[in-house]
Amino acid sequence: METLGDRLKQMVRTFRRECHRVLPSERTTVHGADGMLMVLQLAMAEVNKQRGREFKVSLSDVLMAWKHLLLDKLHLPPPDFARPESYDLTREAYDAFLKSSNTVDLLDVASMYKRLRVADLDPEEPVSQMQLFDFLSGKTHVPESPRTPSRKACSSQVKTAVRRVFCSYLSLLVNSKNDMALALALDVPSRSLGRRAFTDIKHAARDNDTSLFLAVTSFVRAVQLGGRGYAPAECDPLRKHVKGLSEFVQFVDNLEEILGEIPDPSACGARLVAAIRAVLVKGRGGADEVCAAAEETAEELKERICQLRQIQTQTANGSGTGISPARPRAYAVNHATAFGGRDAVKLLMALLDEEALNPPGSNKADLLCEDQPVLSGAEASCVLVLFRSPEVSTGGSPEPLRNRVQSRVDLLRPKPRERALRSQFACTYADEDPPLSRVLDFPSGSQAPTCKHPAPKPKTPAVGDDVEDAASAEPSSGGPDQARSEAQRGAALRQGSGNAPVRGAGQGGKKTQGRGNKRKQLDSENEPPQKKPILKMPGRKKLIAGQGKLTSFFRV
Known part of the structure; x- marks a missing residue:
């Protein structure tokens, strides 16, 4: 006695033998029950997308449309529950997908079998419509061929x-x-x-x-x-x-x-x-x-x-x-x-x-x-x-508001600066960050004037001027010995205000520096750079007008 599986195979073999009479291609493949269900799901999702919804569909909606599709293509009475809202559009999308992919389903094979069968070779109706519905719905158990144990x-x-x-x-x-x-x-x-x-x-x-x-x-x-x-x-x-x-x-x-x-x-x-x-x-x-x-x-x-x-x-x-x-x-x-x-x-x-x-x-x-x-x-x-x-990104962040605020705060928070270890030659390195007064172009505190008309600062005489003044000073009433001792004492005091030794000082003299001289040195460092005074040579004679040009002329 033939089983339901054998009769289904007979129906498909007849279709495969005579399909060139009704189909444009002889390589048309057949979708089974699972393939039909996947195609139906894609068709319903495509209809939802055309109607402005997401490309999604719930499992319950697919199962309801699946039952309507089986009964509709087998020309059987519809089920008790109502037909889905967009069933007609789903049916069109389902048939269009089968046609574009050069495939048919088992329901199409059953409908074409009646036209393709040969009276002498094939039975009139190997599988009834109700038996095919029960098979595709999963109500009929069909024994599978024996397989090798795994x-x-x-x-x-x-x-x-x-x-x-x-x-x-x-x-x-x-x-x-x-x-x-x-x-x-x-x-x-x-x-x-x-x-x-x-x-x-x-x-x-x-x-x-x-x-x-x-x-x-x-x-x-x-x-x-x-x-x-x-x-x-x-x-x-x-x-x-x-x-x-x-x-x-x-x-x-x-x-x-x-x-x-x-x-x-x-x-x-x-x-x-x-x-x-x-x-x-x-x-x-x-x-x-x-x-x-x-x-x-x-x-x-x-x-x-x-x-x-x-x-x-x-x-x-x-x-x-x-x-x-x-x-x-x-x-x-x-x-x-x-x-x-x-x-x-x-x-x-x-x-x-x-x-x-x-x-x-x-x-x-x-x-x-x-x-x-x-x-x-x-x-x-x-x-x-x-x-x-x-999904195309719309520019909005999917993270919660709390996470976005915290990430923004962490971004704006100043990071601790790690100071690298410097060697003993650190004084030769350039500063990584310039001072704020240099960045903003503001004058420093020492450069900003304290009043509108500042008092003139005492001028420090140059080394050459001191020697010349001391040499040209008039002798005091104490005599030449007293004048010579005062000149030497003044030169010794002026010698301690600087680091370089005075040219006229003796080699055995020691450097002396007091607190007042330190303040003067700091004030002189904070002052803007000034032009160095020209040293006057004491032993040089003045030239008359035109003597320099005349001398250079004869040198040439």
Whole structure:
């Protein structure tokens, strides 16, 4: 007796065999229950954004719209609760996303099966509408194929996310327009391509009216070609992510080379799975959950690829139809695929169709919310967070007012100046901070006048003047000996007021300095610099008028 899973597989095989009659592309992929739910969430968030709200949607609203969508497309009576306010816009956005990404859902497959089935080969109605509704809602339990037990323990949530990444890479080889597959595989493993990079790719694809994968590959090819006519502009936002995008395109190119060079489909599929596993486990330890989940998923996919190849071989030999879903058209030999990879692409399509028939996950919050397991090392793999554009800063600080005030006070508070240790030659260093009087151009206290008409200060005679005055002084009444002693006493007193010895003083004389002389010295230092008086030579004779010129004339 056939189970529900077998009848679903029969329906999808019939669709895959005859899909070229109703679809413009033979590489159309199928979204399963989880993929349909993620697309619906993106459609509802896009409608909220168009209506001036945030690119967000609550989980309860998604589940309500999900039930209305299933019943509406299956032409069943609506549920008891009211339809969401913007359901019609959500339905349009949902269908537009499927069309632009060259994908269909299981409900579209069921509706097209009635037109594509052959009366002699296919049953009239393998799955009823109510059975399909119960299957997509999660009410019907479908037993999964037996899997190899895992050697290392890993959570089911991580394993489901890793398996989704494997299928995303394989889906890009079959259908390069699948934007959902590129979103799940772009930054796994980590290539420093987070939300900002994905937003720039999304804007570039929208401006050029292309898919996300084509926008990435065209940019990388332009960078590789270079030249004045091919290189992208310097202001291109994708230039900031050229390294990560180049690594992603290079890896996809390696997968396409494997797909076109290996003639055996089963060996080619196993080689593709092994290449994806090697990238996911690179740089991870043996005890990592992602590493263990990648090892287990790779073994399961390799085994399933071998089984599907045997089924396809037996079916082709028994029926003799030999119809290939990826056959090239008559006017385009290399349409959709190369001859070397026709059988491998057909095998990958069968594998992806079976993955779409997996029952939906029991926990919708793990699938749709932002607490997804981190596989890339930077951000979560939630599709809604990835498609949401990063928030643009409006200039306001998100910190509390108290923190902002405290940071401002700390900024304005004078910092203590650390004085460095100076050596014994510190007097030769220039001052780091000039005095305030010099900065503000104010006169010092010694320079500012104390009154309007200050009294003249006593003039200190020069050394030469003292000697000349002493020599030309008239003798006193005490006689020549008394005059000579007074002149020597005055010269000795004037000698103590300075540091330099007087020329006429004896060599054995000692320096003497009193308190009054110290004050005079300080006053003289504080005074502004004055012109030095000209020393008068006592033994020089005065010249008459014109004698100097005449003497210099005869010297020449």
